[in-house]
Amino acid sequence: MTGRKLGILPEILAYPNWRHRVHLGNGLYTMGYNTLENDWEFYGMPENIAGKTVLDLGANDGYYSFKAEEKGAAEVTAMDIYWGDGSTMVGGWPLQGITLLKTYLNSNVVIKPESVYDLHQSQRQWDVVFCNDLLSWLEDIPRAMDQISAVCKEKLVIHDTFSTRKNGLDIEIRQLGIAKLHRMRIDYLVQCLRKRGFKTVSIHKVYSFKHYAWQFENFAPTTAHNAIEIWDSPIEGKVIKTAVVQEVWVLQTFREFVYLREIGWAKKSDLRIANRYKYFWLRQLKKCIPDWLLNLWHGRIGLEKNIGEFVITAER
Ligand SMILES: C[S@@+](CC[C@H](N)C(=O)[O-])C[C@H]1O[C@@H](n2cnc3c(N)ncnc32)[C@H](O)[C@@H]1O
Secondary structure: OOOOOHHHHHHHOOOOOOOEEEEEEEEOOOOOOOOOOOOOHHHHHOOOOOEEEEEEEEEOOOOHHHHHHHHHOOEEEEEEOOOOOOOOOOOOOHHHHHHHHHHOOOOOOEEEEEOOOHHHHHHHHHHHHEEEEOOOOOHHHHEEEEEEEEEEEEEEEEEEEOOOOOOEEEEEEEEEOOEEEEEEEEHHHHHHHOOOOEEEEEEEOOHHHHHHHHHHOOOOOEEEEEEEEEEOOOOOEEEEEEEEEEEEEEEEOOOOOOEEEOEEEEEHHOOOOOOOOHHHHHHHOOOOOOOHHHHHHHHHHOOOOOEEEEEEEEEE
């Protein structure tokens, strides 16, 4: 990855459908709300992937793919059903975001529009396979596990959501973004992996409230009581609408503009922007409280009730 194609920065800043937050340099990011600067570390992704071939399944805007490349992977393939409009996670994601980033970052990541169910067509294997936040959007997990296991040579990392509503850990299988349909226990997934030849399978839980708290602390909320102008881009943009905003997150700052989550660019001078470090002491205090107690408390107040995340690392 050498150099940056600064010429396409205006296009990146005008593209409204980012989900991932990818560093563009000089403290500038794509305007996604998901994935923060150290998500890789937060989810315990493998540190040493230098020289490895990596397959990122459900790669979306490519956060984990570009990170893998940055961390020295020999070859990275980003696979997703890149023919959807992003309105549902089951219908597929737009190709535009990851393509813009690949050009901007001068990256060698190979973008493959393909479903996880068709992996057998690849007729090859990768050393390391990532499957982040994908399983819970699939209808047929056992079929996907067959395909994924067959292409993984050394290590598989699965990160997803679990529900603690019943005893133990259940994965919620969602369709069209609504938690319904089937439920599956993580134990079952572990058995699936063992049967498919992974010798070591380890699970660890990640309480996502931490992630949420972190987002609250990092993205300042804004408020404007009068309707303000919303722009399509901070570079030679135009006004596309007006909006009254209440407690909307600021995902990006660029010159005299800020990007408001799911709204667009607005002039800083039109807004009241809250101090994002307001909860500094609370954050310090939280570090001293055990995870289970914090989770209980956050569950009580309704934030991310009964929902957490897990990471499974499976090795051959
Ligand atoms: C919730 S996003 C997760 C993105 C990314 N891996 C992450 O952790 O931030 C789920 C992604 O899976 C993709 N997806 C859904 N069904 C798929 C399938 N059958 N094959 C490949 N990707 C799929 C969606 O298009 C979407 O980009």
